[in-house]
Amino acid sequence: QVQLVESGGGLVQPGGSLRLSCAASGFLFSLSAMRWYRQAPGKERELVTTINSVGNIRDYADSVKGRFTMSRDNGKNTVYLQMSTLKPEDTAVYYCNAAIFPDYWGQGTQVTVSS
Numbered sequence: 718q719v720q721l722v723e724s725g726g727g728l729v730q731p732g733g734s735l736r737l738s739c740a741a742s743g744f745l746f747s748l749s750a751m752r753w754y755r756q757a758p759g760k761e762r763e764l765v766t767t768i769n770s771v772g773n774i775r776d777y778a779d780s781v782k783g784r785f786t787m788s789r790d791n792g793k794n795t796v797y798l799q800m801s802t803l804k805p806e807d808t809a810v811y812y813c814n815a816a817i818f819p820d821y822w823g824q825g826t827q828v829t830v831s832s
Contacts, residue, residue, distance in 0.1 A: 719743040719821040721813050726826030729803055737798040737826055739813030747791040750775075750816035753798045755809035755828075762812070768796065780806070803830045 725737040739751070753765040766787045767775040774787055786799040796813055810825040 719815065719818045721815065721821060721823035723811060723813055723823045723826040726811060726828045728829045728831065730832050731804060731830055733803050733830070734799070734801040735803065735828060737800065737811055737828070739796045739798075739823065741794045741796070741813070741815060744815060744818060746794040746815075748817070751787075751789060751796045752814045752816060753787060753796070754812045754814060755807075756812070756825075757806075757809040760809075763809075765798070765811075767816070800828070803828075805830045 720742045722740045723737060725735060727735060729735055748770055750767055750769045752767045754762050755765050756762040764778060765781055766777045768787045768789050769775060772789055777785060784802045789796045808828060808830050810827050812822055812825045814822060
């Protein structure tokens, strides 16, 4: 059974940093590209970034370029999203997703950027 468990969210002040994690299980993680999405209140889910199976980033959303970095550890079946210089508009629930199982979602982790 495919499982995705996001963690690491919280409340942070503008300009601060957070590191999100997503632990995956139930599929061959090392063979799948992985994605981070986010969904802000009242908005559609937005693709933040994609990493391929060997750790190369395909692209970042323009809104996060230069501030967010995605990485993966295939030995731990985990992907990460390092977020820095956070802005209030980064407030959202953040989700990871496996490209080979696009219909499976975790519960997400809430990130709130506020002073």
